[in-house]
Amino acid sequence: MINNIIFDFDGVLVDSEILVARAFTKYMNNFGFPFEEKEFSKFAGFKTVQVISILADRFTIKNEKKFYDEIMNIATNIYLNELETVKGAYKFVQDSNLNLFIGSNSLKIRILDGLKKVKLDEFFKPSQIYSYDMVKMPKPNPDIYLKAIYENGLNKKETVIIEDSIVGVKAGVAADIKVIGITAGGHWYKERSNKELYEAGASEVIDTYSKLMPLIERY
Secondary structure, eight states: OOOEEEEOSBTTTBOOHHHHHHHHHHHHHHTTOOOOGGGGGGGTTOOHHHHHHHHHHHTTOOOHHHHHHHHHHHHHHHHHHHOOBOTTHHHHHHHOOSEEEEEESSOHHHHHHHHHHTTOTTTOOGGGEEEGGGSSSOTTSSHHHHHHHHHHTOOGGGEEEEEOSHHHHHHHHHTTOEEEEEOOSTTSOTTOOTHHHHHHTOSEEESSGGGHHHHHHHO
16 A cells, blocks of 8 residues: 655746746757757656766756856746646645655755746645755666655555656665656647656656546556
């Protein structure tokens, strides 16, 4: 029986992955670098600094700090003004009677700001939020999820993780916790296959929150 849910944040609770993709695309295209929003899907779950490093190398951008600062200015503006919940996430959280946590590769302050923006802050106390700045190693290492498990005395067999990215699924699997993939976020465009989440180790992959509780109740 499942009593605990640990959600990833970006792309699972808030529809932010598509906003970040939009920020990168706008920046890259402004400087004449060929880049499309759909390309960003391969970076889902990565820390921004990791994406910056990869793209700087790909496009021979020498000043990574300037690149990072300018991307963050664009992304932060979009994030604070356009952020919304993933479709169905608010109702699911609102109706849930399970113990809810967040485990994310984002900074904790960013998560707190995002939760407040979309009015999910009433359902998640700061003590229920685990982020990469709280552990030694980010996803795909299991540290974030293990910290949530151990600090709250959770039974792994009574816990499920909800993820939308390869690195996130791998982190959950490495923590020896059942992982359900969800593809309800805007970055999961029509042509994108959910096969990658299954191959990373997800036990099931769903495309809408309406399918989540019936699935959890079967465990």
